[in-house]
Amino acid sequence: MLEIKDAVISVEDTPIIKGLNLSIPAGEVHALMGPNGAGKSTLSKFIAGHEDYTLESGTISFNGEDLSDMDIHERAAAGLFLGFQYPVEIPGVANHYFLKTAINAQRKERGEEELDTAAFLKELKKEMSELKMDPQFKSRPVNVGFSGGEKKRNEILQLALLKPKMAILDESDSGLDIDALQVVAEGVNRLRNQERSFLLITHYQRLLNHIKPDVVHIFADGVIVKSGGFELAQQLEAEGYKAFA
Amino acid sequence: MTNLNPVDATNDQQADDIDNYVSADYEHGFVTNIETEYAPPGLNEDIVHFISNKKNEPEWMLEYRLKAFRYWQTLKEPTWAHVSYPPIDYQAICYYAAPKSMEDKPKSLDEVDPELLKTYEKLGIPLHERAALAGVAVDAVFDSVSVATTFRDTLEKAGVIFMPISEAIQKHPELIQKHLGSVVPHTDNFYAALNAAVFSDGSFCYIPKGTRCPMELSTYFRINALNTGQFERTLIVAEEGAYVSYLEGCTAPMRDENQLHAAVVELVAEQDAEIKYSTVQNWYPGDDNGKGGIYNFVTKRGICRGARAKISWTQVETGSAITWKYPSVVLQGDNSVGEFYSVAVTSKKQQADTGTKMIHLGKNTKSTIISKGISAKHGQQSYRGQVLIQPKADGARNFTQCDSLLIGGDCGAHTFPYIDVKNQSARVEHEASTSKVNEEQIFYCQQRGLKEEDAVNLIVNGFCKDVFRQLPMEFAVEAQALLNVSLEGAVG
Numbered sequence: 197m198l199e200i201k202d203a204v205i206s207v208e209d210t211p212i213i214k215g216l217n218l219s220i221p222a223g224e225v226h227a228l229m230g231p232n233g234a235g236k237s238t239l240s241k242f243i244a245g246h247e248d249y250t251l252e253s254g255t256i257s258f259n260g261e262d263l264s265d266m267d268i269h270e271r272a273a274a275g276l277f278l279g280f281q282y283p284v285e286i287p288g289v290a291n292h293y294f295l296k297t298a299i300n301a302q303r304k305e306r307g308e309e310e311l312d313t314a315a316f317l318k319e320l321k322k323e324m325s326e327l328k329m330d331p332q333f334k335s336r337p338v339n340v341g342f343s344g345g346e347k348k349r350n351e352i353l354q355l356a357l358l359k360p361k362m363a364i365l366d367e368s369d370s371g372l373d374i375d376a377l378q379v380v381a382e383g384v385n386r387l388r389n390q391e392r393s394f395l396l397i398t399h400y401q402r403l404l405n406h407i408k409p410d411v412v413h414i415f416a417d418g419v420i421v422k423s424g425g426f427e428l429a430q431q432l433e434a435e436g437y438k439a440f441a
Numbered sequence: 442m443t444n445l446n447p448v449d450a451t452n453d454q455q456a457d458d459i460d461n462y463v464s465a466d467y468e469h470g471f472v473t474n475i476e477t478e479y480a481p482p483g484l485n486e487d488i489v490h491f492i493s494n495k496k497n498e499p500e501w502m503l504e505y506r507l508k509a510f511r512y513w514q515t516l517k518e519p520t521w522a523h524v525s526y527p528p529i530d531y532q533a534i535c536y537y538a539a540p541k542s543m544e545d546k547p548k549s550l551d552e553v554d555p556e557l558l559k560t561y562e563k564l565g566i567p568l569h570e571r572a573a574l575a576g577v578a579v580d581a582v583f584d585s586v587s588v589a590t591t592f593r594d595t596l597e598k599a600g601v602i603f604m605p606i607s608e609a610i611q612k613h614p615e616l617i618q619k620h621l622g623s624v625v626p627h628t629d630n631f632y633a634a635l636n637a638a639v640f641s642d643g644s645f646c647y648i649p650k651g652t653r654c655p656m657e658l659s660t661y662f663r664i665n666a667l668n669t670g671q672f673e674r675t676l677i678v679a680e681e682g683a684y685v686s687y688l689e690g691c692t693a694p695m696r697d698e699n700q701l702h703a704a705v706v707e708l709v710a711e712q713d714a715e716i717k718y719s720t721v722q723n724w725y726p727g728d729d730n731g732k733g734g735i736y737n738f739v740t741k742r743g744i745c746r747g748a749r750a751k752i753s754w755t756q757v758e759t760g761s762a763i764t765w766k767y768p769s770v771v772l773q774g775d776n777s778v779g780e781f782y783s784v785a786v787t788s789k790k791q792q793a794d795t796g797t798k799m800i801h802l803g804k805n806t807k808s809t810i811i812s813k814g815i816s817a818k819h820g821q822q823s824y825r826g827q828v829l830i831q832p833k834a835d836g837a838r839n840f841t842q843c844d845s846l847l848i849g850g851d852c853g854a855h856t857f858p859y860i861d862v863k864n865q866s867a868r869v870e871h872e873a874s875t876s877k878v879n880e881e882q883i884f885y886c887q888q889r890g891l892k893e894e895d896a897v898n899l900i901v902n903g904f905c906k907d908v909f910r911q912l913p914m915e916f917a918v919e920a921q922a923l924l925n926v927s928l929e930g931a932v933g
Binding site: 272277288 | 881882884885886887888889890891892893895899900902903904905906907
């Protein structure tokens, strides 16, 4: 589904990612683990199409389509979702309005009809209760005054309603207490299926105890130094990043 | 707003992006080709006589004008506002322009020049009642005269008077003499004095005691003629227990010369009366280099004369090259309420010095000020607001929220609050914030599927929401669309 080959990615002419190869087939959950400053967030924003990040060499494709020619919103409509480490606040814009606007923008981009409001509200209500979100969050401005955990839950809500082909979750566990972590993990597990892929970007093994990945990659200084199964995450937890440097 | 990272707008890339973004066209910039009768340019007592004569005014009105003119001659143009423009030559301006076809007053719409009707249709203001907006009566003012007022019969049945002020001077002299200048005297300021001397038309609304006006009243102002000032005068009187909602819209053609618009609006609310005054101001703002555009120097003030009266100003200001405007409320009656909700946009090279004054005289008077300023491109905007609590205003309360939003790095926002409390029991709150539409917000929206331009519109509309929801429905939609057009291309 996502294919990155020999990618060198720079920010303001400084290479941050130095020859990355990553292939995530449909239906698989991959975890990318690395220390602070390894370039994890650079990678997630780059995949989403953030204009600060430049592909100097190599290729990136999504379902066979060259992503480097696509704008951010086009990538989103193609089925790419990024769960933010720090979800952004949008004052004055109600959560439900934002979600509906986003869904319809994607549908329009794909040449589909707009979503029926009643059907949307019904689904929204259902997903919010699955995520144990207070119904009042529906009408509150996007992420404004939300706690860290509420923001992360709101990201999973958006994921559930936008139904992407692939979700990249950037440090979705950071700032969460154990209860909130479980809700987020359950949300992700519920959304796992044969077609949908995930890339979990995380610093700690903690999240992976709740969402079992198919593949774990150790990422340091802009390259993947080792890939393996879940046991790799356990080894990392025991030995630290130094063992892989 | 919190958690907003400042945007580094100084880099060249973003400067280019911003240039690309703010390239919106002014859609009301067309000129109506119509034969116009002008007064000779310049201002002297002869011109005042000329205007008064054109309007067949009674002697007392002429005297009022002459008194104002003589006073105006002693005044100097105010320079305290945070705006800059070359000196205005008041002797080069033409103070009266009217379509020739209005010479012999048309008695019905069928007799109105089709060119004029077409102009308003093009502006989305159909004047034929069958095509008109449901529930909105319109007075259309073209340059110096009112060309049509719709739904007059319906309103008359309810006892509501809605007519051009020039006509009201003839037909209801007692009401005009009682109220004209009672809220904004000719001595108030330079532009108010000028207006009192040369105003040519505008609207007069009178809502009798205990009457709820059955429809929204609206005046639509259009400046068409070249080198002409528009000096309209609006007077709204709501008697005890009356209610009216009034809408004002404005546009002008694109011209390279600056044009002066110096209006005066007076509102009188008696005991338990309520006046809701909404403005969507879209005068031609000039081009990207600051050439042309309207100078909008306006005095708007309402008085809550009786107990529990309420006056609320809502304005969406996207036009004009320069704006100098402070819609105010004098809270004289006990427990009276004043409100000011404003969205002002300065883009291109627009400058605005705008805000409000809330003058608390009565006990337990309450005022709310919500001001949202948006600056883009080279726009410069200042909020200037005064809250004055007089010694007798026991228990007076004010809440002010004043937010500025910057798009790009070449624009500016400034805040000048004046708070003067002379009563210990008063409570005054002032909140202010300045933020930038930040790249992370736009990126977030884009990642969810919105195009960049739609993302900016969403963020800006969210910023203005508290004000938009005060507008009547049709105007709220129009205001939102207008805002989107005004900011088109402000971020690339």
